[in-house]
Amino acid sequence: MGRPITGYKLPSAQRSGLLLSVLSGALAASLVGVLLIKVLPGGSGSIDQTLPQTGPLGNLISTIVPLVWVALFSGLGAAFWLVSGGGNDPRRARWAVLGLVGLCMVYPVLASGVSQLSIAIVGNGVTIACALLTARLCWPVSRLASLFPSLVALWVGLATAGLVALMLGLPY
Numbered sequence: 001m002g003r004p005i006t007g008y009k010l011p012s013a014q015r016s017g018l019l020l021s022v023l024s025g026a027l028a029a030s031l032v033g034v035l036l037i038k039v040l041p042g043g044s045g046s047i048d049q050t051l052p053q054t055g056p057l058g059n060l061i062s063t064i065v066p067l068v069w070v071a072l073f074s075g076l077g078a079a080f081w082l083v084s085g086g087g088n089d090p091r092r093a094r095w096a097v098l099g100l101v102g103l104c105m106v107y108p109v110l111a112s113g114v115s116q117l118s119i120a121i122v123g124n125g126v127t128i129a130c131a132l133l134t135a136r137l138c139w140p141v142s143r144l145a146s147l148f149p150s151l152v153a154l155w156v157g158l159a160t161a162g163l164v165a166l167m168l169g170l171p172y
Contacts, residue, residue: 018081025077025101029070032105055171061162068155069104075148076101082145083138090141096134100149103130107156117167124160128153 110123131153
């Protein structure tokens with residue numbers, strides 16, 4: 001098994017540890033989705049109401065958002081597993097991945113629960129910066145692990161482009 005980290009045993013180096021990490025990520029994404037639908041006022045926030053008005057790309061993005069986030073959270077779970085078993089002092093990379101998971105859990109509130117698009121864009125910028133920093137911290141431990149936070153940055157960058165288009169009144 002892995003080394004303890006504040007009372008938590010790190011996932012094992014076996015495939016069962018990878019499966020547990022990926023499923024934990026998918027569970028986190030599902031929990032966020034349920035909270036968005038059941039808890040936040042207006043259902044799943046403003047993103048479902050604004051993106052379909054933007055055009056065909058907006059319709060596509062609105063449709064795939066939940067699936068993409070399940071995949072991204074699962075990827076972050078895999079990244080956590082990869083850096084947990086890696087060398088080169090993986091503690092910073094591990095904590096960075098966990099921090100990014102936490103930030104991504106509140107990301108929907110930043111991106112879609114905020115009525116001011118400019119505030120959402122700033123939140124997106126913070127998320128992108130944190131994802132890229134996490135990727136950088138993962139790189140020496142596991143190059144494959146660094147891919148998953150990079151995908152978060154890429155997806156949030158796409159969302160930022162959509163928000164900018166909304167601010168400018170451009171269809172996309």
